[in-house]
Amino acid sequence: MSLMKAELERRILEIVKQRGKKGVVQSELWSLLGVDNREGSRAVLSLVRKGLIKREQILYKGRKTYTLKYVPEKLEEVNFKISLNPVIKLPCFVCKELYRCGTGGFFNPYKCNLLTNFLQSSSA
Numbered sequence: 001m002s003l004m005k006a007e008l009e010r011r012i013l014e015i016v017k018q019r020g021k022k023g024v025v026q027s028e029l030w031s032l033l034g035v036d037n038r039e040g041s042r043a044v045l046s047l048v049r050k051g052l053i054k055r056e057q058i059l060y061k062g063r064k065t066y067t068l069k070y071v072p073e074k075l076e077e078v079n080f081k082i083s084l085n086p087v088i089k090l091p092c093f094v095c096k097e098l099y100r101c102g103t104g105g106f107f108n109p110y111k112c113n114l115l116t117n118f119l120q121s122s123s124a
């Protein structure tokens, strides 16, 4: 008896997830789950469309097939360091006029000596 569609997708995802970066060969998956190619492929394509797994074409035992890999929800972390020190010294952070400062106003970043001096000293 064939597995229900949602249950089949859930089990495929579980197996693919467990295999991690190595992934699982599609035909191997069919025998693990006891489903035929047509039924399995349909569930796999549904998972691919949902962005949960990806397929990579490979040559397996002389035949073209796919390896299925899990697509982690979280994108890989990007590590970078930034130094806040120059920004922290920005006079606007401690300026009592910050909330009424703006272009066209009396307090105006384009005319502000404090900001101009800061920018000139930082770019030196």
Ligand code: SF4
Binding pocket: 091, 092, 095, 096, 097, 098, 101, 102, 107, 108, 109, 110, 112, 113, 114, 115
């Ligand atoms: S630009 Fe000048 S006036 Fe405006 S918030 Fe910054 S330091 Fe204050």
